[in-house]
Amino acid sequence: MGAAISITRFDLTARELRKAASGEKDGAVSRRMLALALVLDGMDRKTAAETCGMDRQTLRDWVHRYNAEGLAGLRNLTPPGPGSKLTAQQQAELAELVEAGPDPARHGVVRWRRIDLRDELQRRFGVALHERSVGKVLAKLGYRRLSVRPRHPQADEKAPEAFKKNFATTVTAQLPDHAKDKPIEIWFQDEARIGQQGTLTRVWAKRGTRPRAPRDQRYDWAYLFGAACPQRRVAAGLVMPAANAETMSLHLIAIGRMVATGSHAALVLDGAGYHIAAALTIPDNVTLVHLPAYAPELNPIENVWEYLRGNKLAITVFDDYDDIVDKACAAWNFFEKDPKRIASITTRTWATVNP
Structure with a gap:
């Protein structure tokens, strides 16, 4: 056996080595640190090695590694394994x-x-x-199995990006003259059908089982009209028996009442027929900004529906129409009373306007 190798690194004292060993998760590495600490304290190599469960030659090897690489040298080297067969x-x-x-x-x-x-x-x-x-x-390569998002076959792939890029210009161009100098609030609007043909959602269950959940098979439903302003963290919703120009007008009036005094709302919504109907009643403090065709991913209210279905409306059997209305109202109020949730779900960095 060769002569003892001196520890030539003094960046850590024996006390600091013990402190590092106490926080080390790998027991073997911790013992090596403690053995070096004992050597620095003046203990002979044989006793230091045996105290930490190794022989003197092994301790000598770890001193070599510590002198060359510091604490990193006390860790086991991971073999590289075979290379990839693909270039x-x-x-x-x-x-x-x-x-x-x-x-x-x-x-x-x-x-x-x-x-x-x-x-x-x-x-x-x-x-x-x-x-x-x-x-x-x-x-x-960074790939995972993910659920796909539906896309209409006639959707223009470039239109959503162009809409986001030119959002401020688009909104400003559509504002009426009386709103040009007012603060602009960005609102998003959509509606969802809530009814007895309900939805299911994921639940916790034992691996390998197929959990069951109730699902109604009847055909009564109501329409939940929802809108939110992420900047002010406020929302406006109505539950209506139908989706048409008349009920849409009532929702627009409700949104107009929620707009801050002296401000004007740019309401982003899709191009459904009753969203562009001539019979619509549009408040003076609201301007409609229509999304590109077949681009629902641009409307964060779609994510609100997903959130409400997953937490309040899925796996539900509704007794009758009145029960649908009550539960839809309760679900929307649950969302509307949570300002942080409103901002979290509906905020979009591209949806800003500098009036």
Whole structure:
């Protein structure tokens, strides 16, 4: 056995090494720190090593590592493992393949599974991977299995981005003359049908089970009209028996009453027929700003409906129409009385105007 190797690093004292050892989660690393602390305190190497569960030669090796790398040198080195069978270029092509999606006529599937990608990688590159390995590569590239968001086949992919980019200009151009010099509030509006053909939601259950929940099969419903201003954290809602120009006018009047005195509301909403009807009654302090066609993702009230269904209206059997109205009102009041929730769900960074 060679001569004892002196500890040549003095950035940590014996006391500081013990403190570091007390906070170390890896027991083996903690013992190595304590052994070095004992050596710094003057204990002989053999006793210090045995006290910390190692032999003198092992302690000598850790002194070498500590002198060279500090505390990092006291950790076990993780072997690099085998390299990826796919080159960087092949991984980039895999990412492009995932982004583009499969061609049903060519690949025979409408969505990629790991086994489909495994076969495609074998065909393209001659690289044989297990489907679990394909999943690991996808995870490394930042991909996860996520629920898709519906998109209308006639939707213009560029229209939503253009709307967001030019939002301030669009709103300003549509403001009436009497609102040009007033503070502008941004409101969002939409309506949802609430009724006996209800929705289900996720619940906690044992793995491997199929939990059951009640779902009504009758056909009574009401319409919940909702609007919110994220800047002021206020909302306005009505529950109505139908969705048409008359009920929409009543909701616009309710929104107008909620607008701050001396301000003007730019109300962002979709292009439903009763949103553009000539018979609409629009308050003087409200201007309608219509979203691009087939772009519901731009309206945060859609997220409000998701929140209310998931927390108040799903898995519910309504006794009759009056029960629907009562529960819809209770759900909206639950949301309306939570200013932080209003701001959290409906705030959009692009929806600002500088009058």
